[in-house]
Amino acid sequence: xxxxxxxxxxLSVQExxxxxxxxxxxxxxxxxxxxxxxxxxxxxxxxIDIRSxxxxxxxxxxxxxxxxxxxxxxxxxTETQPEDSAVYFCAARGGGSYIPTFGRGTSLIVxx
Amino acid sequence: xxGVTQTPKHLITATGQRxxxxxxxxxxxxxxxxYQQSLDQGLQFLIxxxxxxxxxxxxxxxxxxxxxxxxxxxxxxxxSLELGDSxxxxxxxSVGMAAGNNEQFFGPGTRLTVL
Numbered sequence: 001x002x003x004x005x006x007x008x009x010x011l012s013v014q015e016x017x018x019x020x021x022x023x024x025x026x027x028x029x030x031x032x033x034x035x036x037x038x039x040x041x042x043x044x045x046x047x048i049d050i051r052s053x054x055x056x057x058x059x060x061x062x063x064x065x066x067x068x069x070x071x072x073x074x075x076x077x078t079e080t081q082p083e084d085s086a087v088y089f090c091a092a093r094g095g096g097s098y099i100p101t102f103g104r105g106t107s108l109i110v111x112x
Numbered sequence: 113x114x115g116v117t118q119t120p121k122h123l124i125t126a127t128g129q130r131x132x133x134x135x136x137x138x139x140x141x142x143x144x145x146x147y148q149q150s151l152d153q154g155l156q157f158l159i160x161x162x163x164x165x166x167x168x169x170x171x172x173x174x175x176x177x178x179x180x181x182x183x184x185x186x187x188x189x190x191x192s193l194e195l196g197d198s199x200x201x202x203x204x205x206s207v208g209m210a211a212g213n214n215e216q217f218f219g220p221g222t223r224l225t226v227l
Contacts, residue, residue: 006154034215043114043202043218044155089154098214099145099168104154 002027004092006103021106023090024072031094033073039086080110116219124225130191133222137205144186150199193226
């Protein structure tokens with residue numbers, strides 16, 4: 001089955017800095033890669049996703065890049081704000097399975 | 113608000129007991145997924161139902177079972193509870209099982225504490 005590794009487990013940045021979270025996946029047939037943000041005690045919410053036929057996608061301060069050859073994808077957050085502080089999960093889905101496999105999460109802390 | 117509802121919000125019980133968690137998917141969604149989130153753990157997929165039928169199983173223990181009813185709400189039954197079952201249990205729903213970007217919408221979760 002699919003295996004998703006996510007790094008780092010914790011990321012601490014100053015407000016205004018950029019943050020990058022990286023994930024690798026094992027199944028080359030995976031074709032859909034969502035990112036979820038989970039604030040403390042709340043539900044995971046989809047913030048951005050990318051399909052395998054696209055290399056990069058942006059939405060205001062967040063962007064996701066995908067390298068199919070290397071089987072890794074990354075979340076980039078620019079001009080971080082304290083409200084960006086949360087746990088971020090990457091996931092990969094495809095290859096005959098419609099169940100996403102999640103990474104273990106990255107706790108992002110943005111210091112004001 | 114994602115449109116997915118879960119009850120109860122919190123549940124405290126003792127080891128050896130049995131509990132039932134309830135989930136109502138978004139209007140129009142046919143798929144329901146159950147996840148377990150323990151401390152320091154990511155989201156562990158347990159089981160999925162589509163239109164009343166079990167479609168996929170993940171790391172679900174034999175002590176756990178689920179079902180989806182004709183009105184599409186789902187219940188997750190946890191029995192012979194152990195301390196290690198303490199976790200946040202999320203339900204998610206999606207329209208179907210399309211191979212495309214079939215977004216999952218998560219409910220607010222049920223926090224289960226086993227004492």
